[in-house]
Amino acid sequence: MKAAVLHASQDIRYEECPTPEIRPGCVKINVRACGICGSDIPRVLGDAAHFFPIVLGHEFSGEVVEIADDVKNIAVGDHVVCAPLIPCFDCPDCALGNFSLCKHYTFIGSRIFGGMAEYVVIPARNAVKFSAERSFEEAALLEPATVGCHGVLCNDFKGGGTTAVVGAGTIGLFTAQWAALLGASKVVFFDVDDDRLQLAKDITGFDGVNTRNIAPADAAKQLTGRGFDYVFGASGACPSYINCFELAANHAHVCFVGTPTGPVTFTAAQWEMINRRELRVTGSWMSFSAPFPGHEWTMCAQYLDDGRLKCDRRMIHKLFPLSQCKEAFDCYKNPASVKGRIMLVNP
Ligand SMILES: [Zn+2]
Ligand SMILES: [Zn+2]
Incomplete structure (x- = not known):
């Protein structure tokens, strides 16, 4: 052969x-x-x-x-x-x-x-x-597709909540679809690439926000009033990790599905969002x-x-x-x- x-x-x-x-x-x-x-x-x-x-x-x-x-x-x-x-x-x-x-x-x-x-x-x-x-x-x-599905299951996902997906690549598209299939009330993509966001919208129907144009915290407030109930990190870029916390509501579930492409650094205040919002942060693998x-x-x-x-x-x-x-x-x-x-x- x-x-x-x-x-x-x-x-x-x-x-x-x-x-x-x-x-x-x-x-x-x-x-x-x-x-x-x-x-x-x-x-x-x-x-x-x-x-x-x-x-x-x-x-x-x-x-x-x-x-x-x-x-x-x-x-x-x-x-x-x-x-x-x-x-x-x-x-x-x-x-x-x-x-x-x-x-x-x-x-x-x-x-x-x-x-x-x-x-x-x-x-x-x-x-x-x-x-x-x-x-x-x-x-x-x-x-x-199964990687996105596993991330949603790992994040102890329950229907009805609002969902942010950070990173509109292949894994992000599947994570978003699974959140919707399992009952998300709203799904929004966050990315830095307009082409990717447009393609994500064309395929899934979900809106996207370019985090180069608006601070994630402001976008979260505008879109949900209080931040997202479920946040999925489906990018490996360092700033996306901080964005995940910025988008999260009090007591939100945050799951990192993507793997980092380099060192990830936080300021004390950025990391402290986990404490102050009592976030549930988890990871998923395969x-x-x-x-x-x-x-x-x-x-x-x-x-x-x-x-x-x-x-x-x-x-x-x-x-x-x-x-x-x-x-x-x-x-x-x-x-x-x-x-x-x-x-x-x-x-
Ligand atoms: Zn693979
Ligand atoms: Zn074994």
Whole structure:
């Protein structure tokens, strides 16, 4: 088969590679679409790869072409998306169902070979079915959708509250959609990029505020009278962390879904907002819960199938054939030019 094989930093090649063999408990997938995640970029352009050579790709969908004899829940011909974490299922965190927190895990597409290939073999329990009426490209957005869903669940979200989403990128769009699907009375995006805010509005229908034009605290007051009940940090930029506190109402729930892109610093007064407002601040990591892979996956697949969750084509910046994997990663040498996911597709 052909695959995008990473041989060294900046050295990704589309080349012949052994087709993986089926193993007990596993399914073989003909990959049709594979998104490039933010976490893949330093693996290819920087020095974050765990080893070489490696086939990356954890946000992928495809068609099942072979199953092991002992596999019951998946059939040849099923359209599936990959839930990429392989936890140990044995440690105290796994016993509690907190699979994202397992320390003895492996991960499809970063620690073992992933979906930037024609074929990949994964455990059947990591394959999540979706309706054949949905496209492979839409379904390849399901992993980031589950990350947004997990953030909303981690933030102890209850319907009826007002919700601010700081950062209108892919994860922010899904976080906002899940807050709305679970009953938010109002959802507002905060970002520094008008194009992103406009696209977020076009796809989800929710208004956005550019925090370059108005102080977040003033915007929160105008929009809600008292600040937002739920705040989600879906950006990694330092000022966005401060904005999350500025937007929060007294006793608000604040959840950081995004991971910082550099040092984050607060003044004493900024940090003290946690005290003075008695905020509940939490984080979320990946998108797994019990029973594995979790509600996030069942909910996202179901809501994708019935059309309530929008994995909109406009969230995809560009599709590249897998043979142009190098060109696809080169786009990130100018990250500001990339608006949304880049996907590698097999014809
Ligand atoms: Zn990812
Ligand atoms: Zn474990």
